[in-house]
Every structure is written in structure tokens, then in C-alpha cells.
Amino acid sequence: MRAWRLHDTDGPDSYRLDEIPDPEPGPGEVRIAMRISALNHLDLWMSKGLPRPEHLPHITGADGAGVIDAVGEGVDPSRVGEEVIINPSTSCGTCPQCLAGEIVFCRRFGILGEHSPGTLAERTVVPAVNAVPKPPHLDWETAGSFGLATGTAYRMLRRARLRAGEVLLVVGVGGGVSSAAALLGRAMGARVFVTSRRDDKIAWAVERGAEGGFASDSEFSKELKAKAGRGADVVVENVGPATWDQSLRSLAPGGRVVVCGSTSGTKVELSMPVLFFKQLEVIGSTMFTHGEFNEVLDLVARGVVDPPVTTFPFDRLPEALALLEAGDQLGKVALTHA
Numbered sequence: 001m002r003a004w005r006l007h008d009t010d011g012p013d014s015y016r017l018d019e020i021p022d023p024e025p026g027p028g029e030v031r032i033a034m035r036i037s038a039l040n041h042l043d044l045w046m047s048k049g050l051p052r053p054e055h056l057p058h059i060t061g062a063d064g065a066g067v068i069d070a071v072g073e074g075v076d077p078s079r080v081g082e083e084v085i086i087n088p089s090t091s092c093g094t095c096p097q098c099l100a101g102e103i104v105f106c107r108r109f110g111i112l113g114e115h116s117p118g119t120l121a122e123r124t125v126v127p128a129v130n131a132v133p134k135p136p137h138l139d140w141e142t143a144g145s146f147g148l149a150t151g152t153a154y155r156m157l158r159r160a161r162l163r164a165g166e167v168l169l170v171v172g173v174g175g176g177v178s179s180a181a182a183l184l185g186r187a188m189g190a191r192v193f194v195t196s197r198r199d200d201k202i203a204w205a206v207e208r209g210a211e212g213g214f215a216s217d218s219e220f221s222k223e224l225k226a227k228a229g230r231g232a233d234v235v236v237e238n239v240g241p242a243t244w245d246q247s248l249r250s251l252a253p254g255g256r257v258v259v260c261g262s263t264s265g266t267k268v269e270l271s272m273p274v275l276f277f278k279q280l281e282v283i284g285s286t287m288f289t290h291g292e293f294n295e296v297l298d299l300v301a302r303g304v305v306d307p308p309v310t311t312f313p314f315d316r317l318p319e320a321l322a323l324l325e326a327g328d329q330l331g332k333v334a335l336t337h338a
């Protein structure tokens with residue numbers, strides 16, 4: 001089969017399209033002939049050694065969908081031919097956290113493509129539990145793309161306890177997680193506002209039910225309060241230092257800022273008096289449980305949220321990565337298999 005493999009960590013040019021033997025499913029695993037392989041920022045970060053794969057060459061890629069074409073020992077052989085979506089959250093499955101369904105707290109929690117060979121290949125082997133039946137009417141592009149980003153956004157909003165009628169501000173709405181957060185927030189009945197560096201992304205969010213949008217490099221906290229009539233109950237923030245100060249200023253008293261990443265740097269400042277006088281909460285979140293994945297799949301399958309996707313043919317990964325790196329895309333970027 002053909003697979004995009006990282007041979008080094010010198011940036012996106014470290015990916016090479018290789019011809020390698022098909023992987024064989026082990027006990028409890030299935031092999032999937034991929035129809036869609038979707039990208040995440042993780043695929044860019046890993047090409048720069050953040051983190052460096054344990055072994056090189058390495059196949060990255062967390063998201064995808066396809067058809068089971070082989071099963072390992074202990075897996076029902078009738079699953080061959082089943083159309084499935086890959087859930088990228090992996091864990092040991094036996095520790096107390098896993099048994100309680102809170103796999104994100106498992107000591108062996110991992111992301112497909114980071115800790116094991118991923119989806120940027122013509123065939124991918126995953127634990128059978130990670131191959132989730134694809135609703136028949138759901139198109140392949142959406143099925144193979146929404147997983148990591150929409151699941152992450154969903155857990156963020158849950159952890160931030162977003163309720164109907166509350167004001168939600170999504171900072172930097174173009175990316176996969178942020179665009180999904182805007183759609184999910186609207187579906188949950190929140191009043192959604194967004195920021196972006198680009199007018200077309202703000203226009204997209206407004207078309208999808210956001211009440212307004214502001215430039216990410218403006219004093220958007222003031223603009224939000226003018227437009228919404230009050231501060232935000234919840235801010236979804238994964239930009240980091242570039243927008244952190246404005247994000248905190250945007251919060252209403254008792255507001256919650258929820259963070260799943262930090263694309264503009266790793267350190268921010270926090271004014272302690274602002275934190276305690278305004279009784280703010282800073283909430284971290286990463287990935288999602290199997291239960292959350294299934295709830296998100298239900299929302300996507302019913303068309304309540306439909307995250308946007310831009311596709312390229314499988315052999316054009318470099319162009320797809322360049323688009324992702326430039327931040328020019330809206331939502332997800334994915335590779336299609338002929």
C-alpha cells in the first residue's frame with residue numbers, strides 16, 4: 001500500500017509517499033481500507049518534532065473513515081465489509097479510569113497517529129472498539145473528518161458547562177476545533193460570537209447562526225460587550241498569548257475560559273486580582289471519551305452540526321499541509337482515496 005510517512009522532523013517536507021507492505025490486524029484489531037484520511041494540526045506539529053515520533057519512519061493521521069477489509073483474532077469476521085469511522089482516542093481499556101469511561105485520564109491514553117501508526121495511508125489497523133459503524137446516509141468526507149476536532153470542541157463546551165441562552169465567544173473561528181465549537185454552541189442554544197483574522201470566516205459563522213464577529217487583533221472584548229450587551233459566559237480559546245488578554249477581558253463575572261491548545265505560544269500571563277474578583281474559571285480540556293464521541297457522531301449524523309471540509313487527492317498531502325499551515329482553510333482538510 002501507499003502511506004505518507006515522516007522520515008525526519010524537519011517540517012512538512014519530512015513526509016514522503018512510500019510503498020510499504022499492508023499492515024496485518026493483531027488480536028482484537030481490524031484493518032480498514034481508507035476512503036478519507038483527514039489532517040489535524042497534530043500532523044504539522046509532529047513533522048516539527050512536537051512531539052517527535054517514537055520510531056521513524058512514522059505514519060501520522062488521527063482521523064479517517066473507510067471499509068473493514070480484514071479482522072484479527074477475536075473479532076467477529078462478519079465485520080469485514082462494514083463501513084466505519086475511526087475514533088482516534090486510544091487507551092488501555094482495563095484501568096479504573098478506562099472502566100469508568102473516563103479514558104482521557106488513562107495513563108496510557110493516546111491519539112491514533114501520534115502513539116501508533118495513523119490514518120495517512122491506504123490501510124490502517126486500529127482496535128476494533130475504535131472502528132465505529134458509519135451511519136449509511138452520512139457522506140464519506142464528513143464521516144472521515146469531524147472526529148478529533150468536533151469531539152474535542154464538544155468536550156470543551158461540556159467541561160465549560162455551556163447552557164442555552166449563555167453568551168459563547170469562539171476565538172479564532174477558522175480552525176477545525178473552533179469552527180466546530182461555533183456550530184455546537186449554536187446547536188446547544190447559546191448566543192454565539194466569534195473572532196477571526198479574516199472577514200470570510202466571520203461571514204461563514206454568521207451564516208451559521210452566530211450573532212456577530214470581530215477581528216482577532218482588535219480589542220474584541222469591548223466589541224463583544226457592545227454587541228452582546230454583556231460579557232461572555234464561556235470563551236473557547238486555543239490561540240494562546242496572541243489573544244489571551246482579550247479573551248479574559250471578554251468574560252462576564254463568573255465566566256469560564258476553556259483551552260484545548262495554544263497555537264501562538266505556550267505561556268500566558270494571568271492577573272490574579274482579575275481571576276478572583278471576577279470569580280473566573282480557567283478550564284483545560286483535551287480529546288474526548290468514547291461516550292462523547294458517540295454523542296457527537298449522533299449530532300453530525302442528524303445534520304445538527306456539519307463541519308466544513310476541504311479535500312485533496314491522497315497523493316497531494318504537501319498542498320493540504322500548506323493550506324493547514326497557512327490557516328487559510330475553514331474547518332477540516334482531508335485526503336480522499338480513489
Ligand SMILES: [Zn+2]
Nearest residue numbers: 092095098106
Ligand atoms: Zn486505561
